[in-house]
Amino acid sequence: MLAARLPYAAQRCSFSTAAHVQRQVPILSSPDIDTFRDQAFVPALPFLLPRHTFRDLPAIRNWFLHQPTNTSNGPLSPALNLSYLARFGSTIVPLEITNNDHFVRTSQALSFFLACVNASSSSYEQAISPPKRINRYFSARRPGSRPIRRSVVTKRATGDFFSSSSAISTPTARVYLAQATLSDLPQALRDDLSPTPSYVLEAGKGDVYDTSIWLGEAPTYTPLHRDPNPNLFVQLAGRKSVRLVRPDVGMGIFAKVQERIGGNASATMRGEEMMAGPEKLALEEEVWGDDSEFKASMWEAEVGVGDGLFIPKGWWHSIKGTGEGMTGSVNWWFR
Template identity: 60%
Template sequence: MLARRTLRSRVAKCSTYISTRCLSSITILPDASVQTFREQAFAADVPALLPRKSFEDLPAVQKWFLKDPIRIALNRSYLSRYGSAIVPIEISNNEQFSRTEQSLSFFLECVNASSSTFDTRPNRYFSAYVPNARAIKRTKRCNDFFSASTLTAPTARTYLAQAAIADLPQGLRDDVPIPKLVLAAGKGDIYDSSIWLGEAPTYTPLHRDPNPNLFVQLAGTKVVRLFRPNIGRSIFAKVQEKIGASASATMRGEEMMRGAEKKALEEEVWNDNEANEFRTAIWEAELSAGDGLFIPKGWWHSVKGVGAGMTGSVNWWFR
């Protein structure tokens, strides 16, 4: 999304996965074989995109979402079968942010509320967690009752973020089987894995992972910006100095999601202005449903869900 310069020798390799203004081209592997992945991505220790739609056959792609031509939505009928499962949820309301653990049914109701009619009365799904959030569940009666002058835009958003697959019911785990690449490329074991579900825009701030990461898009569109380990450390250090803080790069908390640190990190990573000193160090990829991105160990990255409607992702950290 930024960049004035392209690597001329690799312009032809830029595809719809990558911004047309990409600074550093992320290699799109010629095939999805274990050998190619191991040699050109895993062992080479560089970000790489798998061939387009390599993961479109994951059951979750078909089962979890309704493919409306205008707006992607969750398949509530299917997911509600597992409504009692407890999942981590991030709730944001302007500059306020909190994390909680609630049932999957709670999350589904929040998503339904956030995409329906709103008024100024607090709703039980939000007010206990985010002060002054406004939302009501949609019903035919309330839609007919409220005039346009009383309606207000939604103020609270929910994001099912980093829900460990191992903690999900077996039926949902079966919908996201571990890819062969993850099992065969490294030592064959999984450090952890997560599900991410939320309506765009979604946001994950700049961070690094302690293990290699295969990130797969299930629905919607996400843009990922990556930095080499040394560049990421420099950005993090600059932000800490700018806000007068001294946080640890390996122990990250809610401070990344609100206040001065959130604003400063987002400015350094997503600002397309030429004054941004890290502009030429950005690697960027855009992922749609079925696309997969390999993120090497230690590479810093930030992720945004863009467009309209639901976004969904799954990732596996492996050794």
């Protein structure tokens, strides 16, 4: 039994509220490398690092600010430090853009992403100033339309993806800076995520397969998938909930979803098919739904600022950004 192998499993993630998930990812009893290697890395089990292990990463204080929420006396909501990040505005970054059930990946300058974030955090009234000049990032048709600028790249790639029809009355399109490779970023931003955690450099062979950053306004969502390398996932801003299943269970979920939707996707090479349409809906129901037959096999963790989660090679996982404001994460895949 798992509990017999993990006497420290009584240290649970205290933030989860999903009572139907039986296992909460345990917290390592110590932050030292030997404990990480013996309890998590070698047996290939998910673990949270002791809370706030990574709180001193410069990116946490340089990239983000905190502002009041719409709820009086509520907690502060994380926001991007636009003045700091704007210095790197010409950097090209990968973006995932969703509009209802439509999805597209594209590349844009970081300044475009920052402009969308800045506009979406403003009210429609603030976007109009004398003499009634409308902010170009907002729809001129209806208050509440999601702020998106038509660029040559996105218009060519998506056609009428950003339609500003007068029928739109609620926010629709969302922009997520997803899986931006750290080595493609300016040196100053890479320095903000230094040093590389010792867990990555010392637990295994010491080589990093890849490092990515993720920035987006909550709620964000990454469907169920698996990675070909061990993964250290660190939260920089906001909160995220992560659900994980063992490799064999994940394959069972994937097979059921493919049978249910009549699909033939590859479990190894995951693409845009999981980001929209029937596969995304089916995956979400099987992982996050109360009626899923796999709920007893789910593990769950919630990560906050400075928290780290180890995801073993081959473990399937799905991630949701929760709460209000900006969420930010970085992860290292290593051998």
